[in-house]
Amino acid sequence: MNDESARKRSSQPATKHSALTVTRIGGMNALVLLLPVPDDAPELVREGLARRNIVNTGGTCPCGAVLRLPNLAARRAGVTDLSIVHEDDCPATDENVLSAIRRWGR
Numbered sequence: 001m002n003d004e005s006a007r008k009r010s011s012q013p014a015t016k017h018s019a020l021t022v023t024r025i026g027g028m029n030a031l032v033l034l035l036p037v038p039d040d041a042p043e044l045v046r047e048g049l050a051r052r053n054i055v056n057t058g059g060t061c062p063c064g065a066v067l068r069l070p071n072l073a074a075r076r077a078g079v080t081d082l083s084i085v086h087e088d089d090c091p092a093t094d095e096n097v098l099s100a101i102r103r104w105g106r
């Protein structure tokens with residue numbers, strides 16, 4: 001998967017800047033900030049960011065990770081912690097995407 005496939009799945013235009021999109025997650029409308037995916041970034045950076053955009057807009061990462069919302073009672077109580085658990089070898093984990101960005105030098 002690459003930046004282009006992530007854009008197709010999220011129905012978003014190509015952009016070098018952050019973009020907001022409205023999607024439905026867990027039956028609710030959600031305003032989501034999409035991460036910019038630099039065209040000149042190494043493959044692992046682009047893949048990691050693209051996968052995060054897929055999951056953040058309600059899709060499923062190729063590793064199986066999905067955005068899990070708190071239950072309705074927790075949401076009504078104002079709980080906003082969200083958990084996304086990627087497989088350890090997925091380029092979208094915090095550790096892997098940050099490591100790829102550091103190696104890129106940005």
Ligand SMILES: [Zn+2]
Pocket residue numbers: 051061062063064065086087090091092093
């Ligand atoms: Zn993943």
